[in-house]
Amino acid sequence: MIAPSTVQRDCEYEPGEKAAAYRGSILAPDVRKLASTGSGYNAAAGSVLVADFEPDSARVRTDATAELRASWRGTLERDGKQRYALLGFSDCTGDETTNTSLRSARARAVAALLPKTAARGVVGAAPAGDFIKPGNTNREERALNRSVLIRLPPEELSQSVQVDEYSEAAVAYWRANPEGTVNDLVTFTSGRAQARLVANGVPLPAVAPGTSHAASATVAYFDPGTWTITIDLAKITSDVKQAGVTATTKLRALDAESVAILSKTCYHEARHAEQTFLAARVEAEEKGSRTSADRLARSMGIQVAVAQKAIDASAVTMPDVLKAKARDWLTFSSGGRHQPYKAWNEGLKNELTVLFFVYTTLLEDLAKSGSAVAIRVTWEKGLHPNLDKTFRRDYSFRADTMIKNLTASPHQDPVDLDVRTALVKTANLLFTVLIKEREAGKLPTVDQAAAMDAAATDTANKEARLWLLQLHIALVQLEVAIDEAYRAYPHEADAYKVGEQVATSIKEQASP
Numbered sequence: 091m092i093a094p095s096t097v098q099r100d101c102e103y104e105p106g107e108k109a110a111a112y113r114g115s116i117l118a119p120d121v122r123k124l125a126s127t128g129s130g131y132n133a134a135a136g137s138v139l140v141a142d143f144e145p146d147s148a149r150v151r152t153d154a155t156a157e158l159r160a161s162w163r164g165t166l167e168r169d170g171k172q173r174y175a176l177l178g179f180s181d182c183t184g185d186e187t188t189n190t191s192l193r194s195a196r197a198r199a200v201a202a203l204l205p206k207t208a209a210r211g212v213v214g215a216a217p218a219g220d221f222i223k224p225g226n227t228n229r230e231e232r233a234l235n236r237s238v239l240i241r242l243p244p245e246e247l248s249q250s251v252q253v254d255e256y257s258e259a260a261v262a263y264w265r266a267n268p269e270g271t272v273n274d275l276v277t278f279t280s281g282r283a284q285a286r287l288v289a290n291g292v293p294l295p296a297v298a299p300g301t302s303h304a305a306s307a308t309v310a311y312f313d314p315g316t317w318t319i320t321i322d323l324a325k326i327t328s329d330v331k332q333a334g335v336t337a338t339t340k341l342r343a344l345d346a347e348s349v350a351i352l353s354k355t356c357y358h359e360a361r362h363a364e365q366t367f368l369a370a371r372v373e374a375e376e377k378g379s380r381t382s383a384d385r386l387a388r389s390m391g392i393q394v395a396v397a398q399k400a401i402d403a404s405a406v407t408m409p410d411v412l413k414a415k416a417r418d419w420l421t422f423s424s425g426g427r428h429q430p431y432k433a434w435n436e437g438l439k440n441e442l443t444v445l446f447f448v449y450t451t452l453l454e455d456l457a458k459s460g461s462a463v464a465i466r467v468t469w470e471k472g473l474h475p476n477l478d479k480t481f482r483r484d485y486s487f488r489a490d491t492m493i494k495n496l497t498a499s500p501h502q503d504p505v506d507l508d509v510r511t512a513l514v515k516t517a518n519l520l521f522t523v524l525i526k527e528r529e530a531g532k533l534p535t536v537d538q539a540a541a542m543d544a545a546a547t548d549t550a551n552k553e554a555r556l557w558l559l560q561l562h563i564a565l566v567q568l569e570v571a572i573d574e575a576y577r578a579y580p581h582e583a584d585a586y587k588v589g590e591q592v593a594t595s596i597k598e599q600a601s602p
Contacts (some may be wrong), residue, residue: 117233132244132411136242139222141154141233142233142237146184146192148196150203175211176197178194178196190218197214248588252286256286256357257596264600272337275352276323284297287360297318299321315393357588365416366419368412368416369419369420370397372420374404435575457559473527
């Protein structure tokens with residue numbers, strides 16, 4: 091934050107620039123959509139900029155006033171739902187104490203011309219150091235900075251307005267359709283999420299019922315390659331805490347928390363579609379003419395039609411804040427530098443899920459009353475071949491290579507450091523599992539057990555059960571680390587956060 095009495099930036103006007111700014115308008119027109127300025131300010135492209143104030147002045151130019159009254163005011167004042175923020179800006183010259191008050195005065199001057207719009211939002215100075223065009227490199231950019239932004243937030247599913255609108259619709263449907271089913275609710279909320287994506291400029295993903303792997307806890311997933319959201323209706327209720335809920339359960343039987351959990355799943359997957367499109371849009375914007383729809387589609391693993399829409403959308407500068415998030419998401423997409431880590435972590439998660447699916451009941455029974463011989467046979471016939479080949483050769487060795495590559499990589503931003511930290515933690519726990527697994531070689535064979543007396547047999551059985559319990563604990567700790575790493579991927583962390591916003595909003599709106 092810039093302290094008072096500090097010059098914002100070493101910036102001076104060009105010879106004759108200040109006089110020209112007083113004599114007449116440097117820009118034409120003075121009122122325009124933010125999208126036309128090439129600004130990356132954190133606002134929707136449809137935000138309106140009232141620019142070209144005179145230096146050190148909060149008076150709205152006659153031309154700008156006429157433009158506002160001619161058409162803009164009718165549009166802005168007529169929309170009773172949008173909540174705008176009227177933010178005043180200054181250019182890079184002058185003392186910050188003076189400029190802060192100047193920014194506020196400019197915002198109030200525009201607010202006086204748009205009283206209904208101002209009443210629905212916030213009026214005041216933009217934060218110190220914020221500029222519509224941060225470079226301030228020429229008189230046109232400085233004129234754009236002497237302005238008031240009638241700001242709308244970027245059009246994203248993460249915006250509270252969009253979350254609340256979606257949640258309100260879900261609650262209304264639940265209450266208005268008591269004889270409807272969970273299936274009906276999921277279909278309705280999926281449609282609302284799709285409609286919101288289209289409004290945000292994201293290509294419409296297909297939503298289809300499907301079946302996830304029997305051993306997987308996944309209830310829904312987004313596939314960028316087919317641009318499809320798949321929902322497992324038979325498993326979507328698995329996250330619901332309310333007992334006895336299935337796809338055919340009547341909505342009158344659901345509580346608000348169940349409605350929240352079911353509805354957030356659809357929104358979560360829709361957010362993944364939006365993330366992928368925004369990442370493609372950033373890639374298209376930064377590569378410019380060096381890419382094409384075909385090349386972008388191949389590099390990101392998306393459809394050509396989606397890639398073309400991303401290229402078309404990249405003509406409008408994305409807000410810098412959103413662009414930074416999208417760059418992080420891009421590292422985990424197809425072709426991204428962290429895609430190999432993502433594939434490794436998710437592959438390990440799938441292998442572990444299958445292992446638990448096949449062996450959990452047997453391991454629990456053996457840990458309670460199994461003999462040392464039975465435990466050794468289970469290890470020799472099933473656990474060791476799986477753990478040694480798949481987990482050691484296919485995952486532990488690969489982890490060592492990835493850790494070396496990440497350490498040597500020139501990229502060392504926060505996402506890279508988070509990936510390396512998570513990978514090292516998971517790899518260490520995997521190594522612990524493999525060390526513990528090898529200890530089973532000390533368990534007695536059939537012949538050795540036959541030669542033991544009762545006391546030795548009892549001791550061997552207890553030691554074998556203890557070993558099995560320790561192995562199970564190590565596997566569970568590995569599973570927790572994998573899941574924590576998965577949820578910490580930038581795109582997953584964001585989607586889970588957005589989903590929780592939906593759940594909170596639904597429960598608040600459902601309260602009496």
